[in-house]
Amino acid sequence: MYKDIKVIAFDADDTLWVNETYFRDAENEFAALLNDYETENKIHQELFKKEIDNLELYGYGVKGFTLSMIECALELSNYQIPQKTLDRILNIGKEMLEKPIELLDGVEEVLQQLQGKYKLIVATKGDLLDQQRKLEKSGISKYFHHVEVMSEKKPIDYKKMLQRLDINPADLLMIGNSLKSDVLPLIEVGASAIHIPFHTTWAHETVSKEQKSTTDYKTLSNIKEVIDLLK
Structure with a gap:
């Protein structure tokens, strides 16, 4: 796949x-x-x-x-x-x-294994200065070829990112915790997506049961499972 x-x-x-x-x-x-x-x-x-x-x-x-x-x-x-x-x-x-950055389980291990095999990028939304600060404090910025901080994560925003970075949608896999922001828009633009839920989700990021069931994407419980999927 x-x-x-x-x-x-x-x-x-x-x-x-x-x-x-x-x-x-x-x-x-x-x-x-x-x-x-x-x-x-x-x-x-x-x-x-x-x-x-x-x-x-x-x-x-x-x-x-x-x-x-x-x-x-x-x-x-x-x-x-x-x-x-x-x-x-x-x-x-x-x-x-000023909170410390607490990496989720398996993150750096996965990035180490994927580096060199794929071009790795961060595609996030939020405050530019704050996201840059967090990435710098995280100690994992060295793994990424590019960092994209978007004001929104709608299909049009991903299309702009793909065009700017000259990426074919079929070549892209997005990994994220939000169905609304990280999965459904990617499927819509022709890319692949993997959903890794976090135990807490902001109410603004929730989606309907119909949206969850009608889209082709994988759901994993831990980022480490990505490695086996890509073999």
Whole structure:
């Protein structure tokens, strides 16, 4: 199935290293800070709505998330939130940006085995500076021929990437944790894709049962299984 693959693209967050866990922890602390104004469930709902509303303005990543937390806190408190609490919310964001990079099990081992046999690239979305920082801190940037940081991961965005890098879609295999961003758009443009779920998925990245069942892709439990698939 993958005998013609020449280029392998990897999503970054929650495919190469831990990311979503930090957002969940931040959301929980945010809810605890605002518990005088609303229930925990309502706070989570309002923050998610604020993030989605702000995506076009701020894009993905910690900075946009932090701004959304601040806006949400102001609105839920009827603009009565103490300055000390706002300062803590800002620091939650800064602490997220300073988190150590925790590679997922098997990542470097797989990259070592694939290097030289395939052209390896990173195809991720989010804040450019933050993604570059994480890749540098990860210690695995040496394995990649190219790093693509996209503002969105829709079929048109992948088509632009393929054209820019002069890659035939049939030559590309994408590996990622999100069906919505890393798998379904690739199938649509004629590439191959492998889904490796992470234990936590942002609600914005979920897809319907119909989408899951009608597309031809492989699902693995660990990135190390990729090696056997490519033999």
